Amino acid sequence: MRPSSSVTTALKVRQLSTGYSYNGDTSTADYEEDHLISLELGGAASAEANLWPEPYNVAEGARVKDQVENKLHAMICSGSISLAAAQTAIATDWWSAYQLYVTGTTGTAPAPVPVPVPGTGAPAVALALCKDGSYSFAAHHQGACSSHGGVAVFYR
Numbered sequence: 540m541r542p543s544s545s546v547t548t549a550l551k552v553r554q555l556s557t558g559y560s561y562n563g564d565t566s567t568a569d570y571e572e573d574h575l576i577s578l579e580l581g582g583a584a585s586a587e588a589n590l591w592p593e594p595y596n597v598a599e600g601a602r603v604k605d606q607v608e609n610k611l612h613a614m615i616c617s618g619s620i621s622l623a624a625a626q627t628a629i630a631t632d633w634w635s636a637y638q639l640y641v642t643g644t645t646g647t648a649p650a651p652v653p654v655p656v657p658g659t660g661a662p663a664v665a666l667a668l669c670k671d672g673s674y675s676f677a678a679h680h681q682g683a684c685s686s687h688g689g690v691a692v693f694y695r
Contacts, residue, residue, distance in 0.1 A: 541584060542584055542585040542590075542656050542693070545564075546585065547572035547590065548567060548572070550587060551570055552567060554685045554686070555570070557688070557689055558689050559568055559592060559637075559681075559685045560592075561594040561596075561597060561623045561681050564594070568594065569594055569595055569596060570588055570592035570593060570596065570601075570603070571592070571601040572591070573590070573591060573592075573593040573601055574590060575629070575630055575633075575677070576625060576630050577588075579608060579609075579612040580608060580611055580612060580615070580629060581622060581626060582626075582627055583588055588687075590685070590686065591681075591686065592685065593681065594657075594681055597681070599637075603637060604633055604637070606637065606641050607629065607633055607636050607637040607641050608629065608641045610641050611628065611636070612625075614640065630676060636652040650665060667683040667690045667691070668686030669689070669690060669691060670689050670690070670691045671682075671687040672690045673687050675687070
């Protein structure tokens with residue numbers, strides 16, 4: 540069950556006020572409080588770690604991510620991908636999942652192998668180290684560490 544808009548809007552305001560924004564834009568109307576793992580893929584509905592303000596007005600924004608969510612859901616229902624594989628694909632790098640499953644532009648997507656980023660000890664698939672010490676596996680800088688106090692270090 541989707542959390543109420545009063546909950547997600549308050550969370551979006553808090554996340555945007557902590558510096559998580561696209562090009563400094565803090566207008567809540569320009570973002571969807573999105574589930575990294577969508578509800579249709581079994582994502583946690585109200586877990587703050589699964590919610591982040593995703594901008595509408597970028598090429599790889601909210602409306603594009605919705606397409607891969609829908610595609611993966613259809614693939615699960617048809618039996619052509621497992622729920623676990625779909626969740627991993629979208630949580631690890633939703634942009635690559637979009638390219639693979641929606642546009643077909645990347646060939647086959649290898650499973651991410653968590654090896655340390657040289658000199659950091661971070662998994663190679665990590666985008667960033669969050670201020671709370673956790674890692675972000677977001678596809679792009681927007682979405683990284685949104686519920687973890689912001690970004691301490693971007694790895695790529």
